[in-house]
Amino acid sequence: MSEDNPPGLDVERLAAYLARERPGLLRGPLTAEVIEGGRSNLTYRVSDGASRWVVRRPPLGHVLATAHDMAREHRVISALRGTDVPVPDTVLLCEDADVVGAPFYVMEHVAGTPYRTAGELAAIGPERTRRVVLALTDTLVALHAVSPQRVGLADFGRPEGFLERQLRRWGRQLEASRSRDLAGVDELRTALAGALPASPAPAVVHGDYRLDNVLADADDRITAVLDWEMSTLGDPLTDLGLLAMYGEVDLPDSPVSTTSLAPGHPSADELVERYAARSGRDVSRIPWYVAFAYFKLAVILEGIHYRFTQGRTVGEGFDRIGELVPAFVEGGLTTLRKD
CATH class of the missing domain: 3.90.1200.10 (Aminoglycoside phosphotransferase (APH), C-terminal lobe)
Structure with a gap:
């Protein structure tokens, strides 16, 4: 993975936030890459070299917060955990746009293939x-x-x-x-x-x-x-x-x-x-x-x-x-x- 910041995600600021909010979560420097093929919200795969997570944030330049409501996505995924619907574990929600430029949430990385064609x-x-x-x-x-x-x-x-x-x-x-x-x-x-x-x-x-x-x-x-x-x-x-x-x-x-x-x-x-x-x-x-x-x-x-x-x-x-x-x-x- 590239050590450069992918569009829309300041990796250093994200790492600092995770270290503060979830002490002990990160075991090394954080790297990130865009996951291609998602819908309008931006999706990233991040790793500390030992574990991987997924970060979701609204698209760049979005206007209507209701159309890209990170708290809403985080809420439904968190609520469905423990049901028969397979969803990732959520790690945290950040509604402070100053951290990476927009609200975002972090969830576990789940292995699997999305069949598109x-x-x-x-x-x-x-x-x-x-x-x-x-x-x-x-x-x-x-x-x-x-x-x-x-x-x-x-x-x-x-x-x-x-x-x-x-x-x-x-x-x-x-x-x-x-x-x-x-x-x-x-x-x-x-x-x-x-x-x-x-x-x-x-x-x-x-x-x-x-x-x-x-x-x-x-x-x-x-x-x-x-x-x-x-x-x-x-x-x-x-x-x-x-x-x-x-x-x-x-x-x-x-x-x-x-x-x-x-x-x-x-x-x-x-x-x-x-x-x-x-x-x-x-x-x-x-x-x-x-x-x-x-x-x-x-x-x-x-x-x-x-x-x-x-x-x-x-x-x-x-x-x-x-x-x-x-x-x-x-x-x-x-x-x-x-x-």
Whole structure:
């Protein structure tokens, strides 16, 4: 690892803070590196030469603290420790932005692989691919079985009216990114609003539950669920709808991470049936939730496309994002017709 400070993390100040707040934790000089592939929050692997930890902080130049709430992430991970949901142990939360330039938290480093592409799954073969994706589904069942009251998360969100607020939120995001005519997107939003299902009992919702947001070990067990920045209390079937959408979306050679084309990957229908059998929940309205997932991803990708047209993105693949959006809109409309 480089001894230089990675972007957004002053290693010397972090080491001094850890030495003060957790005496005896560090056994040597601290080094750090960025963990690539995370979501919007920045993630670092740090080590003292004997042990390793992970540090999470908001992105550089972030504005809305509520969108990158370190205390919220730290709280849900800490609360789920000791349940059947595999999460890292938390070490500490620091809400003082003066230490490294933003609030942050430290958690244990968990070994495991985040599978991001169909090619990565193809390398482990169809039998293991099937096992790991089914384990992903079973872990979602375990998450939604957690009693928020029992783990101290009864006030972690506002379940009443959850789906309506979610639809309004992503509708506002769409309006903020409008730069071109996008056939069908308003039709999809209107159709979703006109067919809102009645939500089941609320549960802890991850908000971005997919294969590359968990770690799996060599025995294809899920060792940690990561990236809790969108977690809340709400309708658990929104997580299932997103998982099912990623289980059916077919975008080869796409800059969007998809794994469903890997040999051995269970179908979306099988994942939904397995979840229903193991959770006991009614999934008869799952087409609505899958269509909503398509809409949500269409809005996210349209926002990325908009920022690309404004010259506010850096890296490869952004020039192709705009081409993908119509496929997600059409996927949502097609799916909603099954509801």
